Amino acid sequence: MMKTIADIANLAGVAKSTVSRYLNGGSVSEATKRKIELVINETGYVPNTFAQSLKAKKTNIIGTVVPRLDSFASSQILIGVDEKLREMNYQMLISNTNQSLTREIESIYSLSNQKVAGIILLATQITDTHIEAFEKINIPVILVGQQHDSVYSVIHNDESAAYELGKYILKKGHRKIAYLGVTNKDIAVGVKRKEGIIRAIKDEEELCEVNFYETGFDMNEAVSKASTIIERFKPSIIVCATDNIALGALKAAHQRGIRVPEELSITGFGGYEVTEITHPSLTTVKFFYKEAGCDAANGIIKLLKGEEFSPVTLSKYQIMERESVDKK
């Protein structure tokens, strides 16, 4: 049988309110404290969360909305969020939207109905409907991976990372560059990474030939897109907007019997674990997803406590110089 606060009060010979005060750090004399403590230990009493939340009208749950569960980046961010939250005695509730923007909006409202204390959104696109939802629910929201003026954001600093990667490949002598990117609807991945590369090329004094292509996030689509690029454009390097796309490009090169990096260099973005183990291993930009997750978790708790939190947090990155880029 589940014990209630009334049982504890009876057993300890005090009032329910006193037990409640003991539990919540109110003023209780040392003597009664000890009595209550004893009873609680003996009975293994655990307060009913529903009753608590019903009164307090809030929970220590942070809702985390993710577009998909099966992506390296998502997993790592979630791990970071979960770890930090657990540390701070909060709980993470994951809501998977399966890449549906509609379900994303639904999730935001539904989490709010469940009285989560705050929401962390692993964002892809931020629409007006999102902003409207954020305003309506009236609890702290932090975006991870995308930036928006009216919401707190933790981003991966895609532009700088891309700029640095661009400088790197230029230094390696590449002048005939294919950039295989994704939709502009994704500001971070589609726009910022491309912009960083473009800025690096602009800074370069020598002339570069650059072609831009677009593909989806899916590996298989990347294989065929890359294959066509190799055939028609014959670049010395394919700069891919994600590691998955780079993996696809690598496959395309293998299929065509083109040696990487001797005949063709390839780079990615992300730093997925598997990029270390491919042959050749992939030169890429590593983002610190887990740390970004921690940052977001920290931020939401600060916001909850009414403390200061910067509107935009830049997460770290690191160029991983490996085998897939050769001197030209």
Next chain:
Amino acid sequence: MMKTIADIANLAGVAKSTVSRYLNGGSVSEATKRKIELVINETGYVPNTFAQSLKAKKTNIIGTVVPRLDSFASSQILIGVDEKLREMNYQMLISNTNQSLTREIESIYSLSNQKVAGIILLATQITDTHIEAFEKINIPVILVGQQHDSVYSVIHNDESAAYELGKYILKKGHRKIAYLGVTNKDIAVGVKRKEGIIRAIKDEEELCEVNFYETGFDMNEAVSKASTIIERFKPSIIVCATDNIALGALKAAHQRGIRVPEELSITGFGGYEVTEITHPSLTTVKFFYKEAGCDAANGIIKLLKGEEFSPVTLSKYQIMERESVDKK
């Protein structure tokens, strides 16, 4: 301002109990139904979950305990569970234990305290402490990935899958086999897969030379283990207990300048997405993780409704014949 059932009752000119009955499918006349419906639509009323749960003493939440978030198998299973649960109007609450058995036990109790309706455990090892916890919490539990006599299980049929894979490589002519497995503590992955291979070899009339090795689940460890095996044993094939290990073996071969599959064949288990894109693509056994997740979700709901559910459900598998195995 949040509306309560009392507000709705007032606005509709009926009693709270009538609104409650309307909400829960009790008997309400068509006329009052319409009145209530109207008010609810206008106000956008949503019942307070805590109040509901406080009375009903249960939730429509299913707790899912996972050892790690960043594994292909886990992600797919979670996606399956989530999808099915959502369909049935249940919710999934994920608890990540970060591969800690202690945290696994803690999670079980903590989910139970939160009054989840049931628990799905993506299991690695089942200890007595687990069984004790399952008995104490007194709600339905389903294991995914491991089997145990006293708990409902959805398993991947590792033994049969391994047997079939064993038959396949034998038919390809391999007689000098290295099996790179994992700890026996993991019954499904460590024991069953090995047993399946052994059974296939026993069935074979010709003489086989087989060596068994053990490694961790980590890719990098697999690289060095495989490298040593290649050097010392010189097998014609390395059968790896997981795709990650196989990826490591592939890397080891590349590093040593050994051509796969011409000089060395390699197989995995799992059917991770990335195995299709490696060079050469990996011959492996694909498990239907997502479907297994669905099965588990279905099962837990059946159990909740008091319906029949088989103590052990065998999930499907499929040999993915690709490029990493050659005729010998």
Next chain:
DNA sequence: CTGAAAGCGCTTACAG
């Protein structure tokens, strides 16, 4: 420091 009482928003017998 301590207790009695009211109330959070719902559901569920029980009458009618």
Next chain:
DNA sequence: CTGAAAGCGCTTACAG
């Protein structure tokens, strides 16, 4: 079919 009342397990002013 419908309503009044009790109660789920807690917390929070309010007295003392």
